[in-house]
Amino acid sequence: MIRIERRLQQRRWLSVAVPLVSIIVAFLVATVILLATHHPPLHSFRRLVDAAFLANGALTETVVSATPLAFTGLAAAVAFRMNLFNIGGEGQLYAGAITGATVGLLLAGAPSPIAIALMMVAGAAGGAVLAAIPGILRAFLSTNEIITSLMLNYVAALVIDYLIFDSHSYLRDTKGFEAKVFPQGKNLPSEATWPNWPIHGLVLPLGFVVAVGLAVVIWGLYARTRFGFEVQVIGDSARAGRYAGMRTRRKILAVMCLSGAIAGLGGASQDGDFRHQLDPRGLTQANYGYTGIVVAALARYNPFAVVLIAFLLGGLQNAGYALQGADFPAGLVGVLQGLILFCVLGGELFVRYRIRFVRRPRKAETPAAEPAS
Amino acid sequence: MNNSLLVVVLASGVAYGTPLLYAALGELLAERSGVLNLGVEGMMLVGAVMGFWTVQRVHASSALALIGAIAVAALAGAAMAGIHAFLVVTLRANQIVSGLALTIFAGVAGLSSYLGNDLNLAASPARHQFQEVFPKSLQDLPVIGPIVFGQSGLVYASWACVLLLALYLARTRAGLNVRAVGESPAAADAMGINVVRYRYAHTLAGGAFAGIGGATYSLSITPQWVAGLTQGAGWIAIALVIFAFWRPTLCLVGAYFFGSFTALPFALQGHGVTVAPELFQALPYAMTVVALVLVSSRAARLRFGAPAALGLPYVREEG
Numbered sequence A: 001m002i003r004i005e006r007r008l009q010q011r012r013w014l015s016v017a018v019p020l021v022s023i024i025v026a027f028l029v030a031t032v033i034l035l036a037t038h039h040p041p042l043h044s045f046r047r048l049v050d051a052a053f054l055a056n057g058a059l060t061e062t063v064v065s066a067t068p069l070a071f072t073g074l075a076a077a078v079a080f081r082m083n084l085f086n087i088g089g090e091g092q093l094y095a096g097a098i099t100g101a102t103v104g105l106l107l108a109g110a111p112s113p114i115a116i117a118l119m120m121v122a123g124a125a126g127g128a129v130l131a132a133i134p135g136i137l138r139a140f141l142s143t144n145e146i147i148t149s150l151m152l153n154y155v156a157a158l159v160i161d162y163l164i165f166d167s168h169s170y171l172r173d174t175k176g177f178e179a180k181v182f183p184q185g186k187n188l189p190s191e192a193t194w195p196n197w198p199i200h201g202l203v204l205p206l207g208f209v210v211a212v213g214l215a216v217v218i219w220g221l222y223a224r225t226r227f228g229f230e231v232q233v234i235g236d237s238a239r240a241g242r243y244a245g246m247r248t249r250r251k252i253l254a255v256m257c258l259s260g261a262i263a264g265l266g267g268a269s270q271d272g273d274f275r276h277q278l279d280p281r282g283l284t285q286a287n288y289g290y291t292g293i294v295v296a297a298l299a300r301y302n303p304f305a306v307v308l309i310a311f312l313l314g315g316l317q318n319a320g321y322a323l324q325g326a327d328f329p330a331g332l333v334g335v336l337q338g339l340i341l342f343c344v345l346g347g348e349l350f351v352r353y354r355i356r357f358v359r360r361p362r363k364a365e366t367p368a369a370e371p372a373s
Numbered sequence B: 001m002n003n004s005l006l007v008v009v010l011a012s013g014v015a016y017g018t019p020l021l022y023a024a025l026g027e028l029l030a031e032r033s034g035v036l037n038l039g040v041e042g043m044m045l046v047g048a049v050m051g052f053w054t055v056q057r058v059h060a061s062s063a064l065a066l067i068g069a070i071a072v073a074a075l076a077g078a079a080m081a082g083i084h085a086f087l088v089v090t091l092r093a094n095q096i097v098s099g100l101a102l103t104i105f106a107g108v109a110g111l112s113s114y115l116g117n118d119l120n121l122a123a124s125p126a127r128h129q130f131q132e133v134f135p136k137s138l139q140d141l142p143v144i145g146p147i148v149f150g151q152s153g154l155v156y157a158s159w160a161c162v163l164l165l166a167l168y169l170a171r172t173r174a175g176l177n178v179r180a181v182g183e184s185p186a187a188a189d190a191m192g193i194n195v196v197r198y199r200y201a202h203t204l205a206g207g208a209f210a211g212i213g214g215a216t217y218s219l220s221i222t223p224q225w226v227a228g229l230t231q232g233a234g235w236i237a238i239a240l241v242i243f244a245f246w247r248p249t250l251c252l253v254g255a256y257f258f259g260s261f262t263a264l265p266f267a268l269q270g271h272g273v274t275v276a277p278e279l280f281q282a283l284p285y286a287m288t289v290v291a292l293v294l295v296s297s298r299a300a301r302l303r304f305g306a307p308a309a310l311g312l313p314y315v316r317e318e319g
Helices: A012-036 A041-054 A058-080 A089-106 A112-141 A145-165 A177-181 A206-224 A226-236 A238-243 A248-275 A280-286 A288-298 A303-322 A332-352 B005-032 B040-057 B062-090 B095-106 B111-118 B144-149 B153-171 B173-183 B185-190 B195-221 B233-243 B248-270 B277-294 B298-304
Strands: A002-006 A196-199 A202-205 A353-357
Touching (some): A058 A248, A089 A112, A089 A145, A112 B277, A145 B233, A202 A248, A226 A248, A248 A280, A288 A332, A288 B095, A332 B062, A332 B095, A332 B111, B005 B153, B005 B233, B040 B233, B062 B195, B095 B111, B153 B173, B233 B248
Antiparallel strands (some): A002 A353
């Protein structure tokens, strides 16, 4: 019989070795799948790595994919650390994209740094306001934030669709020839285009730099301030926090808004850095918010690790786009991402627990999985 | 009369609501045992692709092929759910993250597309599909004709499932045990209920229902294989479970309600009224939030709220 017991001491080397082994296992399983379906595994993996990181201009595209994931990953990490399961990053990113694009359009003609700064503020505010709804409901009525934040994702997605496809809103382009055939957002003025910096063939967008800066700030906030300490205490035990005189409700609301603001900033970065218009199809099909949660979990909610993992997963995603349609097996990227997630998630058990094989006393009865009728 | 707005909307609401209903019933089973599975979308897509593959490849009479397809879809959905169950029940991983990982693994950019591509399923219509079961004369009855008699066999089977699940949860010993496992696994364990086994069984059964829900698209609504053909129905199903306060009978009402709101704008368009479809489509979600807030008081939550142990791993304290 197998017994799983908690480790009394956390071994440091395990928290590095286990994820590495997990990723190797994921690739082994993917190899089996590829072999079973008659695809050459090594060749496929090499093309994947090539398209993600090595090919000409691949790193630039990878950073493009990684930037939104870094934002939504940080957004999730901030909230999940407090055991506050904000899975509304998706909707909060849309909200930020809407407010960011609106401000960008309004500020046509303003000096560029001001326009960009205000777009960021607007994006963060948009995300924070949307996150405040589940935050308030959770803090004051104890309504489950998982579900309310999930519901608001759909509402935000429908709002963004409505603004571009089914109304003559300020954000929609109604003039151009193309716009008559297929509805699309107004192009942002050049003042609202965020700058980027080419370094040795790698183009670094402002959004990614902001995300890295945010990671540092979040780390400082959680590791070095009273606010961060209180958030951790409340996360571990809300009751203990309350007895110690902490204002748990305010903290819940503050963390939700902070999380929403980061996701919203990611939405504004989508407008300013990459899409240069409010792009409903592109945003709603990318699933940045949901993937961000997975990024945060893989990073164990550590802000620096979030940026790193966002970069790696962004690379895989970028490879998926780059190899689409070619003779590359469709869907392999998702399968591989999923496998890595499963293995790392499952592997985490071995960091916190140890497995002991003990002889079962008497009755042999395995708790086997059996499909119900 | 059968072309009147209300009849058209309700009839298509029932048709569009059926995959939601299957998936929601499955999610309800898993959640009642305390396992939140956000991978419904992925499980539906894998069910859809495997069900479709079965009708394309099996040479049998239409009825047999379709029954086989549903069985294969259910198995495929259950297999996907098995990954989630292993991770969250045995390995105690975070249920939210594992569910999202399942959606990535199996979803539009994952296994379902991989299989659809690899088995060459795209761009051909289904060789067999579910059709209306009742004769034309019954379907032409005023009002109830299109709504009640104009549906495919999957719709009637879903009614049976609702009834059976409602009875199972409310009236059987096993159903009582599931609810105990979902509310308080420690107490259930102390009573001698095998928490692990119950959670596995109901998560797998939930996946099977999600697979059938997916097959409803590829064999009845669409009916062909297109990558990502469920278009977010899995997420709606998760909302539906909450909207229905974790009760099978309310799931039925909610599914048709959600389905009708999808159909309403198009029907209105047919009558010359143009309304933004988003307004109607957003309504169910907004109402789900309102419903949740309404039952947030302690007393109401005990009666209508989520299973108390939903989303929490169960670890038996061992000496």
